[in-house]
Amino acid sequence: MAPWLGPQGGSESPGAGESRGGRYCRTMARASLETAPSLASKAGWPTGQVQRASGQRSGRTEGRRGTKHGPGPEPEEEEGGPAGLWAPWSPDLVVEVAHPQIIHDFGAQILSHADLLVGSPSALAHRDTEQRLLEASRRSGRSVFVARGALWGAEDIARLDAAGGLQSLRVTMATHPSGFRLEGSLGQGPRQGPPRAVLYEGPVRGLCPLAPRNSNTMAAAALAARSLGFDGVVGVLVSDLSLVDRHVIDVELSGPPGPSGQSFCLRTRRENPAEPGAVTGSATLTAFWSSLLACGSPHPSEAGLRLC
Incomplete structure (x- = not known):
């Protein structure tokens, strides 16, 4: 459920x-x-x-x-x-x-x-x-x-958060610049830049109005991690000229330090094949x-x- x-x-x-x-x-x-x-x-x-x-x-x-x-x-x-x-x-x-x-x-x-x-x-x-x-x-x-x-592990994020075991969550979405539909200040930027460039890094709430069709995975993560929400979950949008036919989503999370000083951490990578210039990858359907x-x-x- x-x-x-x-x-x-x-x-x-x-x-x-x-x-x-x-x-x-x-x-x-x-x-x-x-x-x-x-x-x-x-x-x-x-x-x-x-x-x-x-x-x-x-x-x-x-x-x-x-x-x-x-x-x-x-x-x-x-x-x-x-x-x-x-x-x-x-x-x-x-x-x-x-x-x-x-x-x-x-x-x-x-x-x-x-x-x-x-x-x-x-x-x-x-x-x-x-x-x-x-x-x-x-x-x-x-x-x-x-x-x-395209969010992988939504239930696991929600369970960890509900148990008080989530301290930070970061979601990075990278694809070819032709796959972006950007607005506002991001939409006014140059179409061609370096081979790999970070377009945005910060709270998911600030990214969603600028990339409403490219931030849905990050928004879902913010809803799964209720204690962090849209202001606490970090979203990173990356333009990568090498990713012509796929979208890559990295999820990184960590918990608070335990008695030993060690923290639980997890990293996942989802590579979703996509048509050149597509906003949505094939597996997301x-x-x-x-x-x-x-x-x-x-x-x-x-x-x-x-x-x-």
Whole structure:
């Protein structure tokens, strides 16, 4: 059983009159419709029901513009707006796989209708967004699942932390610069640099707004290590010209010194094959599918965030 954690897109431009939220909603819907049948097929599930459900509704859905990395105003309560999405459906689970802006803008609203699987954990680095999700979960009794993605050993990190045995946690993600989707000050940097360069080293909370699509593994680690959180877990983003076809994630953790003065320590390395320029490695798809299946397993209805 995954641990319960208590309180604590593309580059296309929007068209005329279209908001950022509307563009990401449409991107999320398109990605879901295109991939759901193939994912079901990979898992050996019949695709007929997935395809029929995917085709029940079409058309563009627009939302209001939010801040770049924070929640915007409440969405419009009208047919064709975000609230109108629910009219033909009674979903058990809504899966976000588009961009953290979806969670910022619509996560709390989704929880009034269904459980939510957050595929962009970097959204939870925004304190207001995390708080709104927790409050909505308590009000509705719905669950907030958070996909671990490429994080190896999430349960072990959570258990060690719960036992008081975690003092430091550092997650390094390295890949070719073409695999980054950077924003803010990082996005303004030069495209070509030295063969290997550290782009960021510091608290995960500071990295997530700058690399929302490249920091999800680090965000999942911050959620697993509750005592450290987004401010205590260190994230390191590395550009490496030699890593054309893979993403490399190193996790380093240590505990407090024992009576002998020695400390428990652990280092893991995950090398995930990836297409050149891809944001996500090939093995992460399987990990995400396992997270999705975990959402459907029997579990108590509890408020809070559940890493799965």
